[in-house]
Amino acid sequence: MKALCWHGKGDIRCDEVPDPKIEDGRDVIIKMTACAICGSDIHLMDGYIPFMKKGDILGHEFMGEVVEVGRDNKKLKVGDRVVVPFTICCGECQQCLRGNWSVCERTNRNADNATKAFGYPTAGLFGYSHLTGAYAGGQAEYVRVPYADVSPIVIPNGMSDEQALFLGDIFPTGWMAAANCEIEPTDIVAIWGCGPVGQFCIKSALMQGAARVIAIDNVPERLALARSAGAEIINFDEIDGTVPDHIKEMTGGHGADKCIDAVGAESHATASFDAIIDKVKAATLLGTDRPHVLRTAIMACRPGGIVSVPGVYGGFLDKIPFGAAMNKGLTIRTGQTHVNRYALDLLRRIEEGEIDPTFIITHRAKLNDGPALYETFRDKKDNCIKVVLTA
Ligand SMILES: NC(=O)c1ccc[n+]([C@@H]2O[C@H](COP(=O)([O-])OP(=O)(O)OC[C@H]3O[C@@H](n4cnc5c(N)ncnc54)[C@H](O)[C@@H]3O)[C@@H](O)[C@H]2O)c1
Ligand SMILES: [Zn+2]
Numbered sequence: 001m002k003a004l005c006w007h008g009k010g011d012i013r014c015d016e017v018p019d020p021k022i023e024d025g026r027d028v029i030i031k032m033t034a035c036a037i038c039g040s041d042i043h044l045m046d047g048y049i050p051f052m053k054k055g056d057i058l059g060h061e062f063m064g065e066v067v068e069v070g071r072d073n074k075k076l077k078v079g080d081r082v083v084v085p086f087t088i089c090c091g092e093c094q095q096c097l098r099g100n101w102s103v104c105e106r107t108n109r110n111a112d113n114a115t116k117a118f119g120y121p122t123a124g125l126f127g128y129s130h131l132t133g134a135y136a137g138g139q140a141e142y143v144r145v146p147y148a149d150v151s152p153i154v155i156p157n158g159m160s161d162e163q164a165l166f167l168g169d170i171f172p173t174g175w176m177a178a179a180n181c182e183i184e185p186t187d188i189v190a191i192w193g194c195g196p197v198g199q200f201c202i203k204s205a206l207m208q209g210a211a212r213v214i215a216i217d218n219v220p221e222r223l224a225l226a227r228s229a230g231a232e233i234i235n236f237d238e239i240d241g242t243v244p245d246h247i248k249e250m251t252g253g254h255g256a257d258k259c260i261d262a263v264g265a266e267s268h269a270t271a272s273f274d275a276i277i278d279k280v281k282a283a284t285l286l287g288t289d290r291p292h293v294l295r296t297a298i299m300a301c302r303p304g305g306i307v308s309v310p311g312v313y314g315g316f317l318d319k320i321p322f323g324a325a326m327n328k329g330l331t332i333r334t335g336q337t338h339v340n341r342y343a344l345d346l347l348r349r350i351e352e353g354e355i356d357p358t359f360i361i362t363h364r365a366k367l368n369d370g371p372a373l374y375e376t377f378r379d380k381k382d383n384c385i386k387v388v389l390t391a
């Protein structure tokens with residue numbers, strides 16, 4: 001079968017690889033009908049997440065039709081259409097029982113690596129390195145789904161693939177980022193990053209009742225989409241002074257009650273001192289993450305506020321103004337998304353027409369075109385916001 005594989009930094013290829021097989025009674029095999037490229041995939045492409053190996057199959061946003069079912073799987077049957085959450089969950093451990101799906105205690109087959117990096121293992125993830133279980137990803141014609149009697153979401157007939165696909169990652173990710181802000185009706189929510197995750201943060205914050213949303217980026221078409229969703233916008237390349245100062249000005253000195261970092265490890269900034277240090281450190285292999293946005297969000301948040309971080313970071317972060325966080329009494333919440341906590345509620349909202357997640361798709365293509373579209377998406381060429389691939 002065809003699959004998009006990682007071959008090194010900046011080197012993604014569409015390879016011919018063996019078809020997956022059932023390995024455990026709870027597995028299913030799906031025939032992929034739609035998959036997407038995520039900002040998290042770009043961190044892998046750019047070498048920000050260690051533990052990738054040549055030939056690893058990428059992709060954690062995917063859906064398809066069940067074509068084979070393991071003998072112990074009583075949940076799914078051949079022909080079911082499912083969206084597969086990016087987090088692999090056993091459904092039985094203490095964390096799964098608490099609904100902390102992305103930190104399932106059992107599904108990471110490289111628990112030792114994760115324990116060394118993080119102190120404890122986190123869940124297995126599809127297509128996301130040998131730190132999170134080394135599971136083959138979903139940017140492939142066929143995918144083995146382990147523990148498939150737990151997290152796959154069965155999609156009702158009548159809902160299109162494109163409407164359902166983002167239930168496996170970025171829609172619940174935006175939703176959880178907003179839910180972590182405990183939004184109150186008077187809240188002003190500032191959101192850094194107007195990529196796919198940022199866009200779902202904006203929609204979710206407004207759906208959860210925020211009074212105002214201020215969205216920050218420097219990519220014109222992404223800012224335009226944010227504005228059409230109801231956000232006020234800041235193009236950080238076009239303002240005098242800093243983003244926190246600008247937010248203060250826009251809010252009559254009040255500041256942002258809640259701040260969301262939907263950028264993560266690869267934030268860019270033009271002239272700030274900290275961003276230059278991050279770049280030098282990344283270039284000389286002295287550091288990896290570039291947490292400019294996290295620093296800014298902490299500084300911009302008003303005392304007693306909440307900073308919510310869906311943006312992915314990989315390692316040790318330098319020069320985080322923790323004194324500001326501590327003295328202002330901020331709450332910081334973060335995490336890989338607990339997809340199954342939100343998926344059925346969000347599925348219902350799509351069915352009832354409260355939101356149509358297809359608003360974000362700008363590029364549709366075939367798996368073969370995947371390597372070129374990874375570059376288009378990373379470099380934000382051709383007005384690209386979200387790529388959906390079919391087999
Ligand atoms: N927590 C989770 O479970 C989860 C799930 C999916 C994605 N993510 C993460 O969310 C982040 C965003 O993903 P995406 O798909 O939207 O990626 P993306 O790369 O398309 O979007 C990031 C956006 O941030 C903007 N940006 C960069 N520097 C900025 C700055 N200084 N200020 C404001 N904006 C800035 C970029 O221009 C871009 O539009 C990534 O880190 C991704 O790994 C997390
Ligand atoms: Zn993702």
Ligand SMILES: [Zn+2]
Pocket residue numbers: 089090091092093094095096097103104105106107
């Ligand atoms: Zn579990």
